[in-house]
Amino acid sequence: MTIRVFVTGGTFDKNYDYLRGELYFEDTQLPEMLRLGRNTVDIRLRTLMMVDSLEMTLEDRELIARNCLNCDEERILITHGTDTMVETAKVIADTVRDKTIVVTGAMVPYRFGSSDGFFNLGSSLAFAQTLPHGVYIVMNGRYFTWDNVRKNRQTGFFEELR
Amino acid sequence: MTIRVFVTGGTFDKNYDYLRGELYFEDTQLPEMLRLGRNTVDIRLRTLMMVDSLEMTLEDRELIARNCLNCDEERILITHGTDTMVETAKVIADTVRDKTIVVTGAMVPYRFGSSDGFFNLGSSLAFAQTLPHGVYIVMNGRYFTWDNVRKNRQTGFFEELR
Amino acid sequence: MTIRVFVTGGTFDKNYDYLRGELYFEDTQLPEMLRLGRNTVDIRLRTLMMVDSLEMTLEDRELIARNCLNCDEERILITHGTDTMVETAKVIADTVRDKTIVVTGAMVPYRFGSSDGFFNLGSSLAFAQTLPHGVYIVMNGRYFTWDNVRKNRQTGFFEELR
Amino acid sequence: MTIRVFVTGGTFDKNYDYLRGELYFEDTQLPEMLRLGRNTVDIRLRTLMMVDSLEMTLEDRELIARNCLNCDEERILITHGTDTMVETAKVIADTVRDKTIVVTGAMVPYRFGSSDGFFNLGSSLAFAQTLPHGVYIVMNGRYFTWDNVRKNRQTGFFEELR
Numbered sequence: 001m002t003i004r005v006f007v008t009g010g011t012f013d014k015n016y017d018y019l020r021g022e023l024y025f026e027d028t029q030l031p032e033m034l035r036l037g038r039n040t041v042d043i044r045l046r047t048l049m050m051v052d053s054l055e056m057t058l059e060d061r062e063l064i065a066r067n068c069l070n071c072d073e074e075r076i077l078i079t080h081g082t083d084t085m086v087e088t089a090k091v092i093a094d095t096v097r098d099k100t101i102v103v104t105g106a107m108v109p110y111r112f113g114s115s116d117g118f119f120n121l122g123s124s125l126a127f128a129q130t131l132p133h134g135v136y137i138v139m140n141g142r143y144f145t146w147d148n149v150r151k152n153r154q155t156g157f158f159e160e161l162r
Numbered sequence: 163m164t165i166r167v168f169v170t171g172g173t174f175d176k177n178y179d180y181l182r183g184e185l186y187f188e189d190t191q192l193p194e195m196l197r198l199g200r201n202t203v204d205i206r207l208r209t210l211m212m213v214d215s216l217e218m219t220l221e222d223r224e225l226i227a228r229n230c231l232n233c234d235e236e237r238i239l240i241t242h243g244t245d246t247m248v249e250t251a252k253v254i255a256d257t258v259r260d261k262t263i264v265v266t267g268a269m270v271p272y273r274f275g276s277s278d279g280f281f282n283l284g285s286s287l288a289f290a291q292t293l294p295h296g297v298y299i300v301m302n303g304r305y306f307t308w309d310n311v312r313k314n315r316q317t318g319f320f321e322e323l324r
Numbered sequence: 325m326t327i328r329v330f331v332t333g334g335t336f337d338k339n340y341d342y343l344r345g346e347l348y349f350e351d352t353q354l355p356e357m358l359r360l361g362r363n364t365v366d367i368r369l370r371t372l373m374m375v376d377s378l379e380m381t382l383e384d385r386e387l388i389a390r391n392c393l394n395c396d397e398e399r400i401l402i403t404h405g406t407d408t409m410v411e412t413a414k415v416i417a418d419t420v421r422d423k424t425i426v427v428t429g430a431m432v433p434y435r436f437g438s439s440d441g442f443f444n445l446g447s448s449l450a451f452a453q454t455l456p457h458g459v460y461i462v463m464n465g466r467y468f469t470w471d472n473v474r475k476n477r478q479t480g481f482f483e484e485l486r
Numbered sequence: 487m488t489i490r491v492f493v494t495g496g497t498f499d500k501n502y503d504y505l506r507g508e509l510y511f512e513d514t515q516l517p518e519m520l521r522l523g524r525n526t527v528d529i530r531l532r533t534l535m536m537v538d539s540l541e542m543t544l545e546d547r548e549l550i551a552r553n554c555l556n557c558d559e560e561r562i563l564i565t566h567g568t569d570t571m572v573e574t575a576k577v578i579a580d581t582v583r584d585k586t587i588v589v590t591g592a593m594v595p596y597r598f599g600s601s602d603g604f605f606n607l608g609s610s611l612a613f614a615q616t617l618p619h620g621v622y623i624v625m626n627g628r629y630f631t632w633d634n635v636r637k638n639r640q641t642g643f644f645e646e647l648r
Contacts, residue, residue: 011345018431019480021335021376021407023347037281038269039303040319052345083345107200107342113437113599119199122284125303130292141201141287156343157202173507178600180593181642183497183538183569185509214507245507269504275437275599276502318505361605362593363627364643431524443523446608449627454616465525465611481526 002042003128004073005030008064008088009050010081012117014109025050029110030079033121041125044073053081053088053105061088065095076101077128079121082151082158085137089146093135102128103146104138107156165290166235167192169209170218170226170250172243174279176271187212191272192241195283203287206235215243215250215267223250227257238263239290241283244313247299251308255297264290265308266300269318326366327452328397329354332388332412333374334405336441338433349374353434354403357445365449368397377405377412377429385412389419400425401452403445406475409461413470417459426452427470428462431480488528489614490559491516494550494574495536496567498603500595511536515596516565519607527611530559539567539574539591547574551581562587563614565607568637571623575632579621588614589632590624593642 007013007028014023028047048064049056065088068076080088082105089103104124106117124138135146139158148161169175169190176185190209210226211218227250230238242250244267251265266286268279286300297308301320310323331337331352338347352371372388373380389412392400404412406429413427428448430441448462459470463482472485493499493514500509514533534550535542551574554562566574568591575589590610592603610624621632625644634647 011342016432016436018335019477033281034303036276036278037303038278038301038319039281041303108340111437112340113435114198116198116200118280119195119201119284122281122286122303123288124284126285126288126300126305127292129304130289138288139200141196141199141203141284143288143291153343157200173504178594178598180497181639270502273599274502275597315505357605358627360600360602361627362602362625362643363605365627438522440522440524442604443519443525443608446605446610446627447612448608450609450612450624450629451616453628454613462612463524465520465523465527465608466615467612481524 001075001129002044002073003125004071004076005043005045006064006067006076006078007045007047007050008053008056008060008078008080010053010079010105011109012079012081012106013050015111023109028079029117030121033110033118037118037122039125041129051081053084056081056084056088058091061091062095064088065092068092068096068099068101074099075128077124078103080105082107082139086146086149086151089135089137093146096135098133100128100131100133102131102136102138102143163237163291164204164206164235165287166233166238167205167207168226168229168238168240169207169212170215170222170240170242171212172215172241172267173271174241174243174268175212177273185271190241191279192283195272195280199280199284201287203291213243215246218243218246218250220253223253224257226250227254230254230258230261230263236261237290239286240265242267244269244301248308248311248313251297251299255308258297260295262290262293262295264293264298264300264305325399325453326368326397327449328395328400329367329369330388330391330400330402331369331371331374332377332380332384332402332404334377334403334429335433336403336430337374339435347433352403353441354445357434357442361442361446363449365453375405377408380405380408380412382415385415386419388412389416392416392420392423392425398423399452401448402427404429406431406463410470410473410475413459413461417470420459422457424452424455424457426455426460426462426467487561487615488530488559489611490557490562491529491531492550492553492562492564493531493533493536494539494542494546494564494566496539496565496591497595498565498567498592499536501597509595514565515603516607519596519604523604523608525611527615537567539570542567542570542574544577547577548581550574551578554578554582554585554587560585561614563610564589566591568593568625572632572635572637575621575623579632582621584619586614586617586619588617588622588624588629
């Protein structure tokens with residue numbers, strides 16, 4: 001089984017620019033993380049964009065959805081900023097049928113010592129292998145169907161709508 | 163859904179004793195790891211033992227299996243040393259039916275910077291939520307059924323028998 | 325020998341706010357760093373302010389200088405943002421005689437895995453114990469006298485003027 | 487000013503062998519640590535041996551002392567296991583005059599997240615630049631003259647004899 005991974009940016013992949021004193025996007029950390037996790041799942045990784053999800057446009061989301069639609073793989077993992085991952089999941093759900101697509105992210109950049117990203121990569125990779133067709137958000141060790149989840153901006157945790 | 167977690171020791175939970183200059187078991191790191199992973203899955207954790215899996219006896223494995231049999235939860239995650247996790251999985255499979263039980267571990271102690279443990283915790287927690295009844299080894303981002311897996315001692319990776 | 329430590333903020337002590345997705349100041353990391361370094365030098369620590377050094381005013385620098393002047397200790401270590409540490413060192417040198425004062429900082433926040441902060445704390449603490457009276461910048465494993473140093477903004481390294 | 491660095495092993499440079507499940511020596515971590523510390527002090531590094539200091543022989547200590555004697559540099563930093571660093575310092579002091587030689591180590595391997603090694607490298611590098619001729623142990627943010635120090639094996643801290 002091959003898992004297609006699409007990288008779109010988000011906190012997951014932010015790094016610290018010591019000359020400017022601010023966070024920025026460099027290359028994705030995912031290959032290093034998969035090596036550290038000693039992963040042997042067959043992965044095909046492609047970076048689609050490197051953006052903060054608050055700055056993601058509808059065109060960006062449609063591009064992601066199209067890539068999910070057109071790729072050969074039936075099981076897809078997307079790394080994405082947490083602020084608008086639910087919106088992107090909706091666009092994907094409107095576009096793609098008959099695939100298992102999980103969208104994950106991180107609240108703290110992977111390069112920070114205390115990131116949740118490595119844990120989320122492990123759980124999302126497992127959910128991508130086992131969940132039935134559908135579009136899901138994976139955060140906090142759990143999966144949520146795309147139409148029954150929101151990010152609670154007070155706590156930073158994801159929760160079901162009903 | 164509640165996941166029952168049984169801690170048995172293994173590399174996962176080894177720490178460095180700076181007075182003796184050797185690795186030892188202290189308390190389990192799992193609660194801290196679950197907090198760092200921002201986990202919101204309902205977890206009931208119990209430490210059954212803290213041993214190197216090379217020193218685990220048949221009585222130890224039977225104790226683990228009995229705990230799996232007798233606990234209320236249907237979904238169980240066990241942290242275990244990698245050297246004999248397959249043997250323990252066999253004892254559990256001989257004892258317990260109608261539950262989903264995943265056994266995971268780490269090749270590098272969590273307290274080392276480069277550990278696979280946090281990734282494995284994420285993936286095993288996800289597999290524990292989604293796999294059908296059975297006993298599984300979870301390592302390297304994958305799950306293996308207990309009777310079709312071995313640890314390759316030359317590479318440190320888990321692989322299918324056939 | 326007691327070393328007086330004054331904390332003023334800077335990259336050293338920045339942490340990641342996962343709700344806002346930006347860097348901010350929380351409490352200083354210094355006590356934890358000194359514990360991790362297994363430090364047994366007698367330290368008296370006081371936080372004077374928690375600011376980005378680009379936002380530091382002349383009043384702020386004079387407050388720091390006055391604290392150096394009025395404290396009982398003869399040897400002082402100041403943590404400070406790197407962008408204007410040389411300006412603050414000048415104000416201190418104009419105010420205080422007969423004390424050894426070292427100003428240090430970090431290019432990368434301590435809470436990031438790849439920070440120079442822990443190394444800089446070690447070297448600045450050592451220089452504070454051994455250098456003759458004067459005001460110094462300590463970065464990159466070296467000490468510089470306050471009137472013969474600048475931060476090279478292209479490289480992020482400190483260098484002598486002549 | 488050039489600092490000569492001699493690597494001899496010790497906890498400082500121990501790494502985790504995930505196939506054997508034990509600590510071992512690989513290459514020294516010092517170049518990576520100096521890069522991370524953004525060090526610009528001129529360093530000439532040479533690995534003399536990679537041994538646990540409990541297994542160090544008198545011949546080993548004499549080899550270290552001879553290297554201190556014969557190298558061109560006047561200022562020398564030695565990384566060494568903490569258990570017998572005082573004995574080695576004595577052999578060096580019996581052999582070498584007119585140089586500043588600091589011996590440092592770590593209680594926890596650098597590759598462990600919670601190591602004191604990076605802090606000790608910073609402070610020993612600073613002491614090597616500033617202390618007068620003599621042989622010193624640098625641990626816990628302090629320097630000790632070689633004939634007035636011991637490792638307290640109950641606490642793991644270094645302390646003066648009198």
